[in-house]
Amino acid sequence: MAAARPKLGGVLETALYVDDLKRSVEFYQRIFGFEPIEKDERLWALSVEGRHVLLVCQRGASANLPHTAHDATGQQHLCFAVDAAELDAWEKWLTENGVEIVERRTWPRAGCSLYFRDPDGHVLELATPGTWTIY
Numbered sequence: 001m002a003a004a005r006p007k008l009g010g011v012l013e014t015a016l017y018v019d020d021l022k023r024s025v026e027f028y029q030r031i032f033g034f035e036p037i038e039k040d041e042r043l044w045a046l047s048v049e050g051r052h053v054l055l056v057c058q059r060g061a062s063a064n065l066p067h068t069a070h071d072a073t074g075q076q077h078l079c080f081a082v083d084a085a086e087l088d089a090w091e092k093w094l095t096e097n098g099v100e101i102v103e104r105r106t107w108p109r110a111g112c113s114l115y116f117r118d119p120d121g122h123v124l125e126l127a128t129p130g131t132w133t134i135y
Contacts (some may be wrong), residue, residue: 013045013053017072018120021058027119028056031097032080048080079113079125081135087112090126107131 018024025044028034034046034054042061046054063071082090091101091114102123103115111130118124129135 011052013055014078015043015055015057015070015072016076016078016118016120016122017057017059018118018122019059020119021056023119024056028054031094031099054078075121075123077123077125079127082126082128084112084128084130087114087126087128090114109133111135 016024021044025036025046028046029036032048034048036044037047037053038045041058043055043057046056048054057071059073060071063069091104094101094114094116099116101114101116103113105113105115107113107130109130109132111128111132113125113127113131115123115125127135
């Protein structure tokens with residue numbers, strides 16, 4: 001009999017690859033209030049609501065690591081969960097901070113998403129409950 005699959009504790013970190021590390025970190029701190037928890041010349045680790053980590057990585061800086069090379073090009077996507085009661089306040093905050101909303105979408109389960117872009121053109125989303133069957 002096979003061993004039982006071990007449990008996961010969730011997604012701990014997500015990485016975005018950027019062209020200008022300083023510009024991108026400033027954006028994520030200004031718009032979301034994410035605080036740095038570690039930084040070096042390759043990346044900044046930003047705390048997202050205390051338990052999750054957003055790695056903002058300098059594009060190409062980790063591509064040649066000996067055993068754990070990683071990198072990405074193109075437009076990436078990242079979604080943050082928000083309460084439905086906060087979505088309008090987020091839309092106002094983004095607009096007041098010069099961030100263009102590129103789409104507002106209502107989902108069949110009554111969830112709603114705001115889409116916008118970071119300085120590297122990555123598609124960011126704020127989504128309310130009702131977006132997925134599990135959220």
